[in-house]
Each structure stands twice: as C-alpha cells, then as structure tokens.
Amino acid sequence: MSVRNSTGVSIRSASKRYGDTVALDSITLDVKPGEFVSLLGPSGSGKTTLLGILGGFVTPSSGSVWSGERDITFMPPHKRDIGIVFQSYALFPHMTVAENVAFPLRARRLPKSTWAEKVAGALAMVALTGYEDRNIAALSGGQRQRVALARAMVFEPRLILMDEPLSALDKQLRESMQIELRQLHKKLGATIIYVTHDQREALTMSDRVAVLRNGRMVQIGTPSQLYDHPADSFVASFIGESTLLPVLRAGPAEVRLGNLTLRSARELPPGEKLLLALQTEKLLIDDGRGSTAGGALNRINCRVTEVVYQGESLRVFAVLDDGTAISLRQPAHHAARLQIPEVGQSMIAVLAPEDTIIVPASD
Ligand SMILES: Nc1ncnc2c1ncn2[C@@H]1O[C@H](COP(=O)(O)OP(=O)(O)OP(=O)(O)O)[C@@H](O)[C@H]1O
Ligand SMILES: [Mg+2]
Structure with a gap:
C-alpha cells in the first residue's frame, strides 16, 4: 500500500x-x-x-x-x-x-x-x-x-x-x-x-x-x-524547558541581567523587552572545562535549593545571589550525580556563550 x-x-x-x-x-x-x-x-x-x-x-x-x-x-x-x-x-x-x-x-x-x-x-x-x-x-x-x-x-x-x-x-x-x-x-x-x-x-x-x-x-x-531559535518568549517557554529572565541591557556580545553579566555569541533580536531563555539542559554544573568557540564559558554563582529525581535525569533548582530562581538538568548516571552539591550549598553553573538564547517578550 x-x-x-x-x-x-x-x-x-x-x-x-x-x-x-x-x-x-x-x-x-x-x-x-x-x-x-x-x-x-x-x-x-x-x-x-x-x-x-x-x-x-x-x-x-x-x-x-x-x-x-x-x-x-x-x-x-x-x-x-x-x-x-x-x-x-x-x-x-x-x-x-x-x-x-x-x-x-x-x-x-x-x-x-x-x-x-x-x-x-x-x-x-x-x-x-x-x-x-x-x-x-x-x-x-x-x-x-x-x-x-x-x-x-x-x-x-x-x-x-x-x-x-x-x-x-x-x-x-x-x-x-x-x-x-x-x-x-x-x-x-x-x-x-x-x-x-x-x-x-x-x-x-x-x-x-x-x-x-x-x-x-x-x-x-x-x-x-x-x-x-524560538521567535519569542511564548515559543521559548512552550518548547523545551526554560527559565525566562528579563534582560536589563544587551550589547553586541553581552547581556546584563540584574547584577549578572553574561557573554553572548548570539544575535540580538529586535524588540524593546528582551528575555534570556535559560534552557535547563544548556546549563551545566562546572567541571572545569574552559571555553567553546564562542568564548569562555559563563560562570554563574548560585545556591542549590532542591534536587528532584525524575528518572533518566535530575532537575537541580537553585537561586542566584539576588534571589532569581534558575534550574538545570543533570543526567542520572553516577558520575554526573556526584557533581550535584547538597541542598543549601553553593554551585557554579556554566553556560556557553552560544547558548544564551535571547527572545523578545510576547506581549
Ligand atoms: N463551534 C464553536 N463555537 C464557538 N466557539 C468555538 C467553537 N469551536 C471552537 N470555538 C472556540 O475557538 C477557540 C479555538 O478552539 P479550538 O477547538 O480550535 O482549540 P484547540 O487548540 O483545538 O484546543 P484543545 O487543545 O483544547 O482541543 C476556542 O476559544 C474555542 O472556545
Ligand atoms: Mg482541539
């Protein structure tokens, strides 16, 4: 047939x-x-x-x-x-x-x-x-x-x-x-x-x-x-699993969010109100790797607030110094789990400049 x-x-x-x-x-x-x-x-x-x-x-x-x-x-x-x-x-x-x-x-x-x-x-x-x-x-x-x-x-x-x-x-x-x-x-x-x-x-x-x-x-x-390349924050929040953070100022190779400044290798979309879509699987726990083609990895200081076991992966919830909540995903295999700090401990999450996805806010 x-x-x-x-x-x-x-x-x-x-x-x-x-x-x-x-x-x-x-x-x-x-x-x-x-x-x-x-x-x-x-x-x-x-x-x-x-x-x-x-x-x-x-x-x-x-x-x-x-x-x-x-x-x-x-x-x-x-x-x-x-x-x-x-x-x-x-x-x-x-x-x-x-x-x-x-x-x-x-x-x-x-x-x-x-x-x-x-x-x-x-x-x-x-x-x-x-x-x-x-x-x-x-x-x-x-x-x-x-x-x-x-x-x-x-x-x-x-x-x-x-x-x-x-x-x-x-x-x-x-x-x-x-x-x-x-x-x-x-x-x-x-x-x-x-x-x-x-x-x-x-x-x-x-x-x-x-x-x-x-x-x-x-x-x-x-x-x-x-x-x-989600077109706006609605698509970014609907596809995958992201935390959306308001961007205060975005320059050619930099985004500022609160008191955090990230290197970006992404083009900026047009629009007044921009958001950074932090996909849980793009944030990694720092394992000392230095950089990617887009430049040195962004290092984000945070504190672990919760770890949730979800079968094939674990979701780690954390807060930045200013209280902003973020989360990341870690594979469930033994070596990766060993890297997850205890709840209440500090952690460094890394984000490649290529992975700073910036989207216009959808009304
Ligand atoms: N026969 C109808 N008379 C009046 N309003 C309708 C009618 N059919 C759909 N609507 C309205 O049109 C809009 C779109 O409905 P639609 O059924 O296409 O949505 P959907 O995306 O398929 O939603 P779902 O995921 O719940 O099935 C809704 O606001 C719905 O209430
Ligand atoms: Mg339907």
Missing part, C-alpha cells in the same frame, strides 16, 4: 470567528506534498479549528484553502481526498475491525471486489493482521488507535489529518506509536497534518511544527529551528 501522488495543501489568510470569539486570526500555511506538519499550541489556541478548515468541516469566515492550484475552500469533506483520525477514534463499536476499516471504501463506493485486499493491506500496515474479525470492544486502547489509523489510510488518501490521536494512550504506548507513525509516514509518503499540545511529540514526529497561540501562528519551522 502506498500513496500514489501525495498532495500539498495551502491555507491563505484564513480566519474563523464565532460571534466575538476569534478562533483563528489570518493564518497562512503551505504544506508541501509528503510533509509531516504538526500544529502545536495550548488548549483553545485554534488547532482543531485549523484542522477543521483543512478537512472541510469548518468554513472559514475569510481566507481560502487550496489543494495545489485548486480552491477547495467550500468543497465538502467527503469530496476531499482526506483521511482523518479524531482524538476519540470514532470507531463503530458494533462493527468488527475489518468492517470498520472497510467503511471508507463502502462510503466511497469503491468496487467490493477490492475491499478485502485493501483492508488486509491497511491492517498489515498497522501490524493488526489476524484481527479482522475481532470486535472493537475486545481491543486495547493502542489496538483501537491502530484500527483508526488503518481506517484513515485504507483508501490511500493523499492527505491525512490527525487530531491528538495518541492523547488517550499511556506514555509508553504513546511513545512507541509516535515512532510507528513516523515510519508509516515515510512508507506511505502521504502528507500529514497532526494536532498536538505536546511539544515533545511535535518535535519527535514532524518535518515542521507550527506554533499557535490565541488563534495566531507565532512561528513555523523545523524542530531544531524552533528549539534553537
């Missing part, structure tokens, strides 16, 4: 208002054929609304939707060549696995003689061969999720929309499904637009991630662009 010719999809200056609520505010997005794009944002930011406009369930108040050169803004969903996976799976509980997966073929009036082969192909894709006659009720959450995926793919749509498809699964299953979905995407070559409010999931799966906030698209980029 493969997708013959996947299609891109574009949305131009699309807005959606419900009375006084602006659910989406002039969104423009071009998704390339075969691309995996995630829509990431907090609850109420407009992710489902945007997906609905792409799928044809929601009519935009203004703006347009394009499939290649074709304006599909007002085309009903069943005429769009789109597979959809909803958050709730929306499987038919009274049908078997095979009947569920065959449903889109029936709805599209494809010849019945082709169903068995297509269903078998889709089930093989999600590793559910042999489950054809099972009832939906007799499946685990992860298996149901796979049936929903098979049903979305069975008619070989050129575009697949997914709205938080893994949110009902436990962490372990979710993480293995993330990898499976990525592999499926590569195999299928379909264009996928994927809604999530889990930044890690978005970074794991996507070619590009669009960050939404209050109906606006704040930034779109590859996972590493978002992580290394």
Whole structure:
C-alpha cells in the first residue's frame, strides 16, 4: 500500500470567528506534498479549528484553502481526498475491525471486489493482521488507535489529518506509536497534518511544527529551528524547558541581567523587552572545562535549593545571589550525580556563550 501522488495543501489568510470569539486570526500555511506538519499550541489556541478548515468541516469566515492550484475552500469533506483520525477514534463499536476499516471504501463506493485486499493491506500496515474479525470492544486502547489509523489510510488518501490521536494512550504506548507513525509516514509518503499540545511529540514526529497561540501562528519551522531559535518568549517557554529572565541591557556580545553579566555569541533580536531563555539542559554544573568557540564559558554563582529525581535525569533548582530562581538538568548516571552539591550549598553553573538564547517578550 502506498500513496500514489501525495498532495500539498495551502491555507491563505484564513480566519474563523464565532460571534466575538476569534478562533483563528489570518493564518497562512503551505504544506508541501509528503510533509509531516504538526500544529502545536495550548488548549483553545485554534488547532482543531485549523484542522477543521483543512478537512472541510469548518468554513472559514475569510481566507481560502487550496489543494495545489485548486480552491477547495467550500468543497465538502467527503469530496476531499482526506483521511482523518479524531482524538476519540470514532470507531463503530458494533462493527468488527475489518468492517470498520472497510467503511471508507463502502462510503466511497469503491468496487467490493477490492475491499478485502485493501483492508488486509491497511491492517498489515498497522501490524493488526489476524484481527479482522475481532470486535472493537475486545481491543486495547493502542489496538483501537491502530484500527483508526488503518481506517484513515485504507483508501490511500493523499492527505491525512490527525487530531491528538495518541492523547488517550499511556506514555509508553504513546511513545512507541509516535515512532510507528513516523515510519508509516515515510512508507506511505502521504502528507500529514497532526494536532498536538505536546511539544515533545511535535518535535519527535514532524518535518515542521507550527506554533499557535490565541488563534495566531507565532512561528513555523523545523524542530531544531524552533528549539534553537524560538521567535519569542511564548515559543521559548512552550518548547523545551526554560527559565525566562528579563534582560536589563544587551550589547553586541553581552547581556546584563540584574547584577549578572553574561557573554553572548548570539544575535540580538529586535524588540524593546528582551528575555534570556535559560534552557535547563544548556546549563551545566562546572567541571572545569574552559571555553567553546564562542568564548569562555559563563560562570554563574548560585545556591542549590532542591534536587528532584525524575528518572533518566535530575532537575537541580537553585537561586542566584539576588534571589532569581534558575534550574538545570543533570543526567542520572553516577558520575554526573556526584557533581550535584547538597541542598543549601553553593554551585557554579556554566553556560556557553552560544547558548544564551535571547527572545523578545510576547506581549
Ligand atoms: N463551534 C464553536 N463555537 C464557538 N466557539 C468555538 C467553537 N469551536 C471552537 N470555538 C472556540 O475557538 C477557540 C479555538 O478552539 P479550538 O477547538 O480550535 O482549540 P484547540 O487548540 O483545538 O484546543 P484543545 O487543545 O483544547 O482541543 C476556542 O476559544 C474555542 O472556545
Ligand atoms: Mg482541539
């Protein structure tokens, strides 16, 4: 099973208002054929609304939707060549696995003689061969999720929309499904637009991630662009794990925060109000290493206030001399743990000049 010719999809200056609520505010997005794009944002930011406009369930108040050169803004969903996976799976509980997966073929009036082969192909894709006659009720959450995926793919749509498809699964299953979905995407070559409010999931799966906030698209980029160059403090706080500290003064190679001055090898963004995004994993406990290409490491005096064990790593909370709270992450292996001072003791955290990420404050 493969997708013959996947299609891109574009949305131009699309807005959606419900009375006084602006659910989406002039969104423009071009998704390339075969691309995996995630829509990431907090609850109420407009992710489902945007997906609905792409799928044809929601009519935009203004703006347009394009499939290649074709304006599909007002085309009903069943005429769009789109597979959809909803958050709730929306499987038919009274049908078997095979009947569920065959449903889109029936709805599209494809010849019945082709169903068995297509269903078998889709089930093989999600590793559910042999489950054809099972009832939906007799499946685990992860298996149901796979049936929903098979049903979305069975008619070989050129575009697949997914709205938080893994949110009902436990962490372990979710993480293995993330990898499976990525592999499926590569195999299928379909264009996928994927809604999530889990930044890690978005970074794991996507070619590009669009960050939404209050109906606006704040930034779109590859996972590493978002992580290394967040557009503003909202993106910086949403992606990864950062402490945001107000910048008092920033010069070409220096930032001043309170009574701390850091060397910076980063370009300064425009804006009046700037913040330093201190990512927990970029701060390290001083082990005597001197410098990087960007210059000598910044040494930050602080005092440990708490150490929290979090499995694969430990989070160390500390305060600067002026009381500003910061935190850093230390791997959980023995040698790294030995470096962590006791609570109440002083510590020197180091930060490379390349890692001084400075962002404009988002209102
Ligand atoms: N049918 C509707 N009528 C009125 N307001 C709506 C409707 N659908 C969505 N909204 C509003 O539009 C905004 C965006 O909603 P949307 O469902 O797109 O958010 P979301 O990002 O998917 O959130 P979540 O993560 O909670 O699913 C919200 O303020 C929501 O209350
Ligand atoms: Mg939603």
